[in-house]
Amino acid sequence: MGFIFVIIGLLLAAQQGAAGPWPRERGQVFTAQGGNFLLSDGAQLPVHYDPTFYAEYGLTELMTVGLDYHTADQGRIHTGFAFLSFPLGDTDARDRYAASLGYGARIDEYSPLEWMVRGGFSWGRGLDNGWLAIDTTASYGTVDQSFRPKADFTWGHHLNDRWTVSLQLQTGEGYSDDYYAKISPAISFALNEEYRVSIGAVQGLTGDQGSALKVELWRTHTFGRKELRALFGE
Template identity: 30%
Template sequence: MHALICTLLGTGATPLGAGAWLQPTGRGFASTTTRLSWAQEQTVQNWPRAELRYDTFYLEYGASRRLTFGTDLGRSISGGGKAVGFVRFALLGTGPLRIAGELGLGQIEGVRALRPGLSVGVGLEQGWLNADLLAEIREAEGTDYKLDLTLGVRLPKKTRLILQLQSGAPQGDSPFARLASSVVLPLRRRLQIEIGASQGLTGDDSSGLFMGLWSEF
């Protein structure tokens, strides 16, 4: 169960970074997030002392119209530390329906790992829908799988609401599912803040809070 509590609370899927929409050529997106979690039955009495705190960093840069390069640092599907570099490439890059493939390479818990992925997104009049499927393949350690389903809603004054169903199947652990919701607020022209919470639904007995900064460059 400890591995499930330590599992990544989300990939930070947004309309600016990650997902089926690639970065424009010569433009980038970066985010850093702090996440806290507690066991659900002890959230109220233990709120001053989180059972787990960890920080994540995510970076994307548009190398061309059909290629985005990036770095993903933080925690893997299984809960171990990760450092992955990746390339995302457009498979279908026009119209409201977008499809992108991804190939990442790096280390998870100190072991070399390959991370292929597929993202499918649909642009809506006031938001977007996105599905991200990732597999983390580690040498002699097996493969972990993760699927995030995201609904984003654009509100006035550049405010966004994000609702995400996060699910996964770590090697050696039971599958899990959790719900995460957040609000994204503008701070300056290219700087935004995200504030959110998560709740384990099955295979995950944790509750969490997170806060992050987003930057476009």
Template identity: 45%
Template structure:
């Protein structure tokens, strides 16, 4: 039922050149958009690292409510997902440990080309420190057709070297569509052209599967 509506979005993801959920709410009226993927591959890079185009959009609906869209494809375009979500902070604004919950709904692209309706729930933790931050984002999705749950966790460490450069390390582990466990890590540098546009450049290294790697480029826009 969802296929005619979501198919154009998956086509857009395939044409685009990873997840940015977080415990911090987006400021009211502020938009964050990121899109990118791997531009070069090394080794037998198919799973869990391929070109992996992604798109992520957040909008601060109120001071507390953040809404967004999160999508990607992987495994040579034979897998992917597209979600709409809302996120709400659970911690007090003055608490240095930020905690938030998110709920979403969307579809998972299966290897046979079918789209499976998939609800999603997430729990997000973050803490800022001098010139940097740490965050952990966990997700649980449930494929309604297969009746199978999948989990994923992203751990992020960021550090501002100066006003122009930020280092970002993201490590990801999860369960794939076939029940396989995948692990990958991505060290990168983020260059801030101005307050609106940043460019993230990095290496993605698989620690499972075929142990392939890739060079990634990702644009971050705030407006």
């Protein structure tokens, strides 16, 4: 099964919903939720069911706020962050840069509630009908008292207005002081102007090298002026 997913990864690619260094438009909301299914035999680390929820909102033209929830370590650890991201440098340049700051908590069934801070840095470059991006973060917990880095490397390509393919390499440090790497290929397609489905795979390159089918539902909605006035009293 793992071999099949590697072949799929070479043929396709999968896009993550996060905007990276590109801020959301003012009033635009983006959400992504999903998880892994059809796990290969023995898949536990670094690939498991891994349900996730991610949201972004364009607070201003240059400021994006959001929520990020995910699980780790076979679903034993739950982590959630509220974050703020903003561009660095020229927002019209070919190479884009952004920074982010986050505050959240981690729940571990074997440990007390742990408050966390997270800093991030992103780089991206627009290509003909696609993009390249590197998103890095480092988190610090009040109980763990360790900085744990994470880096995602993404290539994407728009086949047309409806279909997009990309390939992402995800790396980082786990909570057992081990390092992980996994490749996540997929293809996404637009159901309509608001909803998009991403279907692909995730293949562990470390640990037990397990694999799974990955499915996510994305929604992008832009509030109109009347809706913004109702929210902010403008």
